[in-house]
Amino acid sequence: MGETHVWVVGDCFARFTGNENVMTTSEVSRWVRSHAEPDVRGVVLHPALGVDRTMWRELARTVSRAGLEQVVLPEGAPAEPVGRHTVLKQQQDNVLIGEPHVSGNEVAGALLVPNDTEMLRDHTADQQHIPGMLLIEAVTQLITWAVGETVPPIADGTPRYAVMHHLRTEFHRFVFPLPAVLRARLTRDGEATDERVPLTARVDIEQAERVTTVCEIELNAFDPNAVFTVEAGQAAKTVRHTTPLEGVAA
Structure with missing residues (x-):
């Protein structure tokens, strides 16, 4: 037999x-x-x-x-996860991509789901399939890694910081806890400056030779100092213009 x-x-x-x-x-x-x-x-x-x-x-x-x-x-071995710093995670158990690589203008990597990630522990739905929120996080991590690997750094060598401003996701099929691959294509979408490089991206998640999930993304690869300055300015304005609700402690 x-x-x-x-x-x-x-x-x-x-x-x-x-x-x-x-x-x-x-x-x-x-x-x-x-x-x-x-x-x-x-x-x-x-x-x-x-x-x-x-x-x-x-x-x-x-x-x-x-x-x-x-x-x-x-037989075989699980994919090796990327380092948490390359996808901006505080905990290694929250890294969701493994062994990514660049081939031409495509970036591909394996979907990883650590057994003890908090993103599963905190999900209340039945866990026969991978939660959609976790798939979106995996897409975000692949794009974050890809920007660091494929977009030239700023003048002092600091990697650029990926900031999304548009995300459209289509879920065509459930993704189950079997091997799955993410494939991304990044395209320049306008004139680059020292401060930012405008990009669009499409990411497909494939399992059993079928596309299960498609994400279309618009983002900027920022000089980190520039985007943090913008963030700080917006935070200060939001604090100044937000009125405490009556009866709620400030």
Whole structure:
């Protein structure tokens, strides 16, 4: 008989294991530890979303300790996430893109969903699919990374700062906790100055060879000092022109 191929998802996606040949990392570990007789068919494990490289290595060690490495085969590895600073995140667990690369005018990267990201913990809907808000955040992170990699920095070498001012999103299909790819194309959209480079972008999220999500974006790649000055000025004006509501403590 042939091999059985199993997708391994993080425990945060336990609801998705109602589908055939899908197990969580905890379920696989329990199954391996209790498996007295090797399955002659063989089982090939593939990493899906919610599984990082540390978890995948630990799963491989569990298989090895059980003496099943000849019949239970962890294959491949989860994508390596980018550093949190490159996508302006405070916590590494909130990084949602892995191994991005530039090819011509296209930027592509893997969708990552850490098992313990707060963006899943705080989502109240059933988690068989990836929440739309998380997909939009992944798109934003890819564009942020792409601006830092593809748009020339300001004169002193400081990377430019991506600021979106228009976002249109179409959700065509649910995205499930299986491998998915983001593909972005950035286009210059007007005359560049030292202060800003105007851009448009389209980002497609693809899964199972189908486009699930399309985002159309207008943005500027700013000199960080310039945009922070604008932000500070607008903040001061907003404070001056906002009247406290009656009965609400200032």
